[in-house]
Amino acid sequence: MPIKHRVQRKSLKTSHTVSSPLGNPQAHQSGVLQKLLQEDPACDYDLIVIGCGSGGLSCAQEAAALGRRVMVLDLVVPSPQGTSWGLGGTCVNVGCIPKKLMHQAALLGQALTDSRKFGWECSQQVKHNWETMTEAIQKHVGSLNRSYQRALREKAVAYVNSYGEFVEHHKIKATNGKGQETYYTAAKFVIATGERPRYLGIQGDKEYCITSDDLFSLPYCPGATLVVGGSSVALECAGFLAGLGLEVTVMVSSQLLQGFDQEMAEKVASSMQQLGVRFLRKFVPVEVQQLEKGSPGKLKVVAKSTEGTEMIEGLYNTVLLAIGRDSCTKKIGLEKIGVKVNEKTGKIPVNDVEQSSVPYVYAVGDVVEGQPELMPVAVQAGRLLARRLFGGRLEKCDYINAPTVVFTPLEYGCCGYAEEKAVEVYRKENLEVYHTLFWPLEWTVACRDSNTCYAKIIYSKFDNDRVIGFHVLGPKAGEITQGFAAAMKCGLTKQLLDDTIGIHPTCAQVFTTLEITKSSGLDATQKGC
Amino acid sequence: MHQAALLGGMIHDASHYGWKVAQPLHDWGKMAEAVQNHVKSLNWGHRVQLQDRKVKYFNFKASFVNPHMVCGVSKGGEETLLSADHIVIATGGRPRYPTHIEDALEYGITSDDIFWLKESPGKTLVVGASYVALECAGFLTGLGLDTTVMIRSVPLRAFDQQMASLVTEHMAVHGTRILRGCTPLRVEKLSDGRLQVTWVDLASDKKDTGTFDTVLWAIGRVPETRGLNLEKAGVRTNPNTQKILVDAQEATSVPHIYAIGDVAEGRPELTPTAIMAGRLLAQRLCSRSSDLMDYDNVPTTVFTPLEYGCVGLSEEEAVARHGEERVEVYHAYYKPLEFVVPERDASQCYIKMVCLREPPQLVLGLHFLGPNAGEVTQGFALGIKCGASYQHVMRTVGIHPTCAEEVAKLRISKRSGLDPTVTGC
Numbered sequence: 001m002p003i004k005h006r007v008q009r010k011s012l013k014t015s016h017t018v019s020s021p022l023g024n025p026q027a028h029q030s031g032v033l034q035k036l037l038q039e040d041p042a043c044d045y046d047l048i049v050i051g052c053g054s055g056g057l058s059c060a061q062e063a064a065a066l067g068r069r070v071m072v073l074d075l076v077v078p079s080p081q082g083t084s085w086g087l088g089g090t091c092v093n094v095g096c097i098p099k100k101l102m103h104q105a106a107l108l109g110q111a112l113t114d115s116r117k118f119g120w121e122c123s124q125q126v127k128h129n130w131e132t133m134t135e136a137i138q139k140h141v142g143s144l145n146r147s148y149q150r151a152l153r154e155k156a157v158a159y160v161n162s163y164g165e166f167v168e169h170h171k172i173k174a175t176n177g178k179g180q181e182t183y184y185t186a187a188k189f190v191i192a193t194g195e196r197p198r199y200l201g202i203q204g205d206k207e208y209c210i211t212s213d214d215l216f217s218l219p220y221c222p223g224a225t226l227v228v229g230g231s232s233v234a235l236e237c238a239g240f241l242a243g244l245g246l247e248v249t250v251m252v253s254s255q256l257l258q259g260f261d262q263e264m265a266e267k268v269a270s271s272m273q274q275l276g277v278r279f280l281r282k283f284v285p286v287e288v289q290q291l292e293k294g295s296p297g298k299l300k301v302v303a304k305s306t307e308g309t310e311m312i313e314g315l316y317n318t319v320l321l322a323i324g325r326d327s328c329t330k331k332i333g334l335e336k337i338g339v340k341v342n343e344k345t346g347k348i349p350v351n352d353v354e355q356s357s358v359p360y361v362y363a364v365g366d367v368v369e370g371q372p373e374l375m376p377v378a379v380q381a382g383r384l385l386a387r388r389l390f391g392g393r394l395e396k397c398d399y400i401n402a403p404t405v406v407f408t409p410l411e412y413g414c415c416g417y418a419e420e421k422a423v424e425v426y427r428k429e430n431l432e433v434y435h436t437l438f439w440p441l442e443w444t445v446a447c448r449d450s451n452t453c454y455a456k457i458i459y460s461k462f463d464n465d466r467v468i469g470f471h472v473l474g475p476k477a478g479e480i481t482q483g484f485a486a487a488m489k490c491g492l493t494k495q496l497l498d499d500t501i502g503i504h505p506t507c508a509q510v511f512t513t514l515e516i517t518k519s520s521g522l523d524a525t526q527k528g529c
Numbered sequence: 530m531h532q533a534a535l536l537g538g539m540i541h542d543a544s545h546y547g548w549k550v551a552q553p554l555h556d557w558g559k560m561a562e563a564v565q566n567h568v569k570s571l572n573w574g575h576r577v578q579l580q581d582r583k584v585k586y587f588n589f590k591a592s593f594v595n596p597h598m599v600c601g602v603s604k605g606g607e608e609t610l611l612s613a614d615h616i617v618i619a620t621g622g623r624p625r626y627p628t629h630i631e632d633a634l635e636y637g638i639t640s641d642d643i644f645w646l647k648e649s650p651g652k653t654l655v656v657g658a659s660y661v662a663l664e665c666a667g668f669l670t671g672l673g674l675d676t677t678v679m680i681r682s683v684p685l686r687a688f689d690q691q692m693a694s695l696v697t698e699h700m701a702v703h704g705t706r707i708l709r710g711c712t713p714l715r716v717e718k719l720s721d722g723r724l725q726v727t728w729v730d731l732a733s734d735k736k737d738t739g740t741f742d743t744v745l746w747a748i749g750r751v752p753e754t755r756g757l758n759l760e761k762a763g764v765r766t767n768p769n770t771q772k773i774l775v776d777a778q779e780a781t782s783v784p785h786i787y788a789i790g791d792v793a794e795g796r797p798e799l800t801p802t803a804i805m806a807g808r809l810l811a812q813r814l815c816s817r818s819s820d821l822m823d824y825d826n827v828p829t830t831v832f833t834p835l836e837y838g839c840v841g842l843s844e845e846e847a848v849a850r851h852g853e854e855r856v857e858v859y860h861a862y863y864k865p866l867e868f869v870v871p872e873r874d875a876s877q878c879y880i881k882m883v884c885l886r887e888p889p890q891l892v893l894g895l896h897f898l899g900p901n902a903g904e905v906t907q908g909f910a911l912g913i914k915c916g917a918s919y920q921h922v923m924r925t926v927g928i929h930p931t932c933a934e935e936v937a938k939l940r941i942s943k944r945s946g947l948d949p950t951v952t953g954c
Binding site: 091096097100101104105108109111112114115117118119120121122123126127128129130131132133136137140147151244372374375376377380398399401402403404405413441442444445476478479480481482483484485486487489490491492493496497499500501502503504505506507508509511512 | 532533536537539540542543545546547548549550553554555556557558559560561563564567672799800801802805823827828829830838866867869870901903904905906907908909910911912914915916917918921922924925926927928929930931932933934936937952
């Protein structure tokens with residue numbers, strides 16, 4: 001219930017002494033109450049959120065639920081190829097959701113192959129229709145866009161389909177698609193503008209290449225594709241494109257999955273190579289030329305080695321750039337109000353309550369420096385921020401041990417330290433690493449390889465053998481990893497892992513019977529039931 | 530075979546995702562051969578492992594002569610006497626046949642047989658309400674066979690009953706015919722070789738008949754203790770269940786004789802518990818350790834078409850133990866992302882976390898109904914072993930997009946009465 005009503009109710013009671021300003025009508029009029037509530041009648045809104053993706057939406061909805069006047073601004077600047085999308089941000093439109101659905105489409109292709117071994121009389125050569133798939137996916141994405149619009153309406157959040165930028169303190173200019181400008185003021189702001197794919201800065205890149213912004217709604221099959229980059233986006237896209245039957249090459253300038261455990265990254269690459277993905281390591285494109293127009297057309301890519309003078313050329317139907325993402329902090333007027341931005345990364349440094357260098361400006365999501373670029377992190381951060389700002393709560397977002405999964409054809413899930421990072425922080429002699437290869441039961445009859453899936457746990461000897469790193473390469477890695485992340489939150493140790501009974505038959509159970517350490521040098525291949 | 534059935538569903542989904550495939554027929558013989566070959570490879574693998582570890586393997590049927598001596602009879606009838614300091618009984622159980630139905634043995638098969646059939650069982654009646662019954666009925670339906678399950682009273686008796694009813698509801702919606710409150714009276718063989726079953730509806734006392742190619746009895750399992758001559762060793766059994774009575778050390782009434790696995794009284798009938806109990810027992814016998822088996826909070830999964838994973842207490846057990854006022858149940862109906870494109874029905878996809886109401890709200894039990902339930906549940910079972918509370922789980926960042934993250938997103942309590950359907954991305 002809004003505070004104002006409570007004040008009116010209390011003022012009817014005359015027989016008691018009111019000690020708090022909440023019950024004192026004079027206090028309200030004198031402005032003491034406003035100060036306490038951080039309400040500012042001079043402002044149009046209590047909160048303006050710039051960017052309506054996972055973080056922005058979560059924050060706005062929570063603030064509105066707490067009775068605040070909230071506005072969100074969201075406008076998608078079309079990609080160089082002209083792609084745009086609706087409300088909901090990266091995850092819904094050009095990230096997690098369409099990615100997982102295309103990954104699922106590719107997995108189903110594999111399932112068709114497996115099914116024959118299980119007795120299904122499936123024809124040998126099954127073809128895939130790209131348009132059927134993208135139409136179905138876009139239909140779902142559209143329904144999500146609409147459901148978010150409904151949710152905002154129902155919560156009385158003002159949604160403006162405009163580009164927001166600061167013009168002075170507490171004031172923004174909102175420019176809509178037609179160029180019309182409107183100005184709004186708010187007591188507090190949250191920047192949740194996220195990121196967009198980076199380009200190479202070479203000839204032909206913006207003209208002829210696509211990115212993840214374009215791939216998920218591409219109206220034609222991309223054909224033979226060169227994926228440039230070693231990020232999770234690059235590998236996930238390369239993976240499902242190959243799974244759909246396309247010829248795929250991945251060109252990486254240096255490391256794969258930078259920031260991830262490198263042993264696992266190499267195993268991911270290996271599993272992709274088994275599916276026919278070609279890797280060109282230590283090369284970077286220098287020019288993209290269009291040889292033929294079309295849907296898709298034909299492109300020539302000239303690349304140079306990062307280690308020498310070697311030059312290579314290749315012909316592809318599509319070039320997909322996935323070399324990283326840049327924060328959308330450059331053109332939103334942050335310099336006008338003095339919000340500090342990391343010059344190198346473009347990200348906004350915040351303190352542990354998501355506050356920027358300007359006290360009334362906060363940031364959540366991918367645009368924030370030093371936090372995992374994950375949707376659930378953005379959602380959690382946004383929600384808790386709103387509760388702290390307007391709900392009198394103190395809880396901060398807990399980023400420690402945020403689990404993550406790379407949805408390559410063989411999925412990789414992890415939580416905690418990469419092995420090399422653990423060694424750096426704890427030193428090798430203070431760690432124990434248990435590992436094993438394993439063979440999912442479903443792969444046996446399907447005649448898939450018995451020594452590809454891999455499980456690894458890193459313990460800190462200091463800390464009662466606490467689990468500080470969890471890594472799994474196998475089917476359904478996301479479903480497996482989630483529960484382990486919760487267990488790590490509870491202080492999972494080796495003893496507890498050993499004491500827990502496995503669920504049989506699953507892949508996850510392999511963690512309850514890990515026996516072989518890396519230090520023993522013993523063979524980690526799986527035998528038996 | 531559950532996987533074979535799931536693959537059938539995936540083929541159906543695949544066409545929605547753009548794969549140009551028509552729904553194919555299923556060849557039972559091909560599947561059975563592949564499954565049987567794999568099982569045989571495991572048999573062989575076990576033989577090799579025993580050899581590698583220098584364990585002497587006798588292919589004998591054993592029974593007790595006295596507390597320290599066992600008589601082993603080979604297939605050819607030769608007897609060998611073997612004595613030992615310690616003896617472990619791990620004879621497991623076998624499917625039960627209904628005693629009141631004439632020719633039940635001749636006309637019906639059990640789980641011992643179904644996985645070894647060379648030809649399709651065809652139109653099948655599964656009698657029973659156990660997870661064996663539901664799992665078998667589930668995959669038979671998924672493989673395209675006309676399947677009926679006959680349940681005398683409640684499905685999955687030992688499990689959370691709300692979850693059990695969602696499991697069977699899903700099966701009923703997806704093509705399995707479920708006859709509740711019925712029990713078979715007679716099975717007769719017809720001239721064309723098919724089986725005619727007569728049953729009675731216990732509520733109305735009305736009789737009905739049906740014709741089937743196969744009748745599968747899945748009405749429980751009996752421990753393999755009858756042929757062991759346990760009385761010669763002095764080993765006591767529970768007169769009702771016929772299972773061997775054991776203590777926390779897995780010891781029977783005779784100090785040097787032990788029993789583990791399904792044959793032991795009061796133990797969960799699960800492979801991993803038997804394995805661990807066996808391993809720990811061996812370590813104790815060799816004085817390598819004094820660790821006892823912990824049978825609390827053992828997770829398990831029922832591999833029905835929509836899988837059900839669980840660990841800890843059911844809602845009714847929690848309420849019985851702590852009282853309704855002291856228990857808080859968080860729940861959600863969710864939709865797996867993969868279901869949206871093929872427009873699969875997700876009405877029974879449901880999660881329930883049973884906690885103590887008092888902060889930090891210790892998790893007493895977790896129940897997950899959905900795809901890959903085993904994979905989802907395993908990690909959370911570890912969390913419960915670590916003393917997870919609702920607070921811990923809620924502070925865990927979700928992995929997006931997965932079904933498992935819905936556990937970390939549980940917010941609505943049953944007590945609040947609010948709609949537990951998950952909305953949004």
